[in-house]
Amino acid sequence: MKNKNLIGIILAFLALFIILMLPNPDSLPIVGQRVLAVLAFAVILWVTEAVPYPVSALMIISWLAILVGLSPTIDDPSTVYGTKEALGMAIAGFSSTAVGLVAGALFLAAAMEITGLHKRIALFIMSKIGTKPSRLVIGTIVVSFVLALFVPSATARAGTIIPILLGIVAAFGLTNTSKLAALLIITAVQSISIWNVGIKTAAAQNMVALGFIHSKFGIDVAWGKWFLYAAPWSILMSILLFFVMTKLIKPEQTNLSEGNSIQTQLKALGKMKSSEWRLIIISIGLLLLWSTEGFLHPLDSTTVTIIAVAITLFPKVGIFTWKEVQAKIPWGTLVVFATGISLGMVLLSTEAATWLSSNTFEAMGLAGMSVIALVAILALFNIVIHLGFSSATSLASALIPIVIALVTGMEPTSFNGPGLVLIMQFVISFGFLLPVNAPQNMLAYGTGTFTTKQLLKSGIPITVLGYILIIIFSATYWQWVGLL
Known part of the structure; x- marks a missing residue:
């Protein structure tokens, strides 16, 4: 095993255990904190690519089954979910x-x-x-x-x-x-x-x-x-x-x-x-x-x-x-894909995504902003965080549930909440900057036809233009056709 892979695995486990050991906030159910620990574990494995994606998927399912299974339920804290029900939640994405x-x-x-x-x-x-x-x-x-x-x-x-x-x-x-x-x-x-x-x-x-x-x-x-x-x-x-x-x-x-x-x-x-x-x-x-x-x-x-x-x-x-x-x-792609959906669904159902949204996006004052300002800030955040992800599917699994929680927490709104979520999904496909930002980039980079500097040189203006167009479309066309 390469040293960098070992470091990635150690960091993932450290993040998991540190979050589990932190005091539980009053506004966050115990099960929600444990799911956030699994999210941190997953994101580090995805970003570092310390293990193959299908292997990370099996590890995520295992942690969800154990940690959610041993957690008190939100409706009745005197009872626990049980590993059978938790496993059902962890593999629910396979039925999507x-x-x-x-x-x-x-x-x-x-x-x-x-x-x-x-x-x-x-x-x-x-x-x-x-x-x-x-x-x-x-x-x-x-x-x-x-x-x-x-x-x-x-x-x-x-x-x-x-x-x-x-x-x-x-x-x-x-x-x-x-x-x-x-x-x-x-x-x-x-x-x-x-x-x-x-x-x-x-x-x-x-x-x-x-x-x-x-x-x-x-x-x-x-x-x-x-x-x-x-x-x-x-x-x-x-x-x-x-x-x-x-x-x-x-x-x-x-x-x-x-x-x-x-x-x-x-x-x-x-x-x-x-x-x-x-x-x-x-x-x-x-x-x-x-x-x-x-x-x-x-x-x-x-x-x-x-x-x-x-x-x-x-x-x-x-x-x-x-x-x-x-x-x-x-x-293996299907296993990773289904597991990502499962993780997102568990983030939403355990209120983990809602808590994370309120302590990040809402704390920044996004909830009181106009829809155009909201799109501009979320899209910029989306582009920056994508620099650490080599899989847009993994990024969508981690980010979209948080955006959904933000939107639902703001209801009623003067704009179409699901439409805002969809626009953020459009931005998730912005893999223009680095070879590691998309599988097709890595495939092309392997031919030796261009350098990282050349891709970045083209990717920066394309990303900036794409970002500007996202804002312009949000202010005009997407409102005209009922997306926002």
Whole structure:
């Protein structure tokens, strides 16, 4: 075990035991204090990555089962929850429909990988855009958007786009350390993060927030509504990204004949296979059902996704067999995702999130501020705290319950509380600054095409512009469409 991992584990256990040993505040139930100890333990493990995320998930479940199980109940302090009930609370996230949607997304991403359809789509779009550097930047952004519609995994999208872009760079006779490589790869990861905001099904962390919103407010945000709220922001950010990247990095002079490398790669894929055609039909059908949810039919996003997965597994008409696909599904991701939802739900049900909110955000005077000032301060706090997290899903699990507690503590308000929570979820996808801020950043960083300084140099203006747009949208568009 590396020394830094050992230090992370020691710090996590120290934080856990110190919080447990502190005097219990009168305004906080005993069980709430114990859950906050587990939260501190979890956050340190997540930030330091001292153990793999699935391992941290099992440790969190164990601590919740023990500490909540041995705690007096809020309603009747003379009785304890018991470990059986506490374990049920600790694994309640596994029954969330959000987990079903993420699981379905992983299967669909695997279908794209097995058939190679995502690569064909990306190459086809790039072949139509052209090979001038500015056009390649446009093509990269367009591909990020299109794949976000059909591939519900940021990491999978990065895994598709990056090899294609590196192939184009090589065809120019340039190396991975060239300015053109840095320009294209940084554009790719930044545009992936931008469209994680714009499309509900583009990122797992979106499902975390929606799970909490549904649990607390009983509200479901349809795919089309999310797109109405967030896509205009992502469109404007994509335009700004183009200007930032083309002004920031000036690539080398190139002499590649138009479309040569891209057409070569596209021809190498051969003719469309029948499995690709079937996946296109399934994907388009799924997108249509997602986008018309709540308007033309009563089926929610999770249900139609699970139906789509069932079709992909169906003999003859499907894409793959269970044996072929099961090895490609990162089951640990589902465990981490469900555990994060469980932790957030326990934070809310034990009043831990409410106490933490009142002693942080409310103590800062946020409760008496205007909604625009509230958005500005919370979004800034969100961006700063994200610097310590490599997983937006983990950040959502820790932060969104506290924001929900703040909103519910302020009711009645002159603005839409769940809408404010959703806006904070948009900001959680701001993984623009450092390689460790998002899995797709780390994947791209591993290619050696850019330095941390280059990513930061592009990430700072993109983050500032994104933050300003969040405030402008909060003052105008999001109020017009009823989000705030």
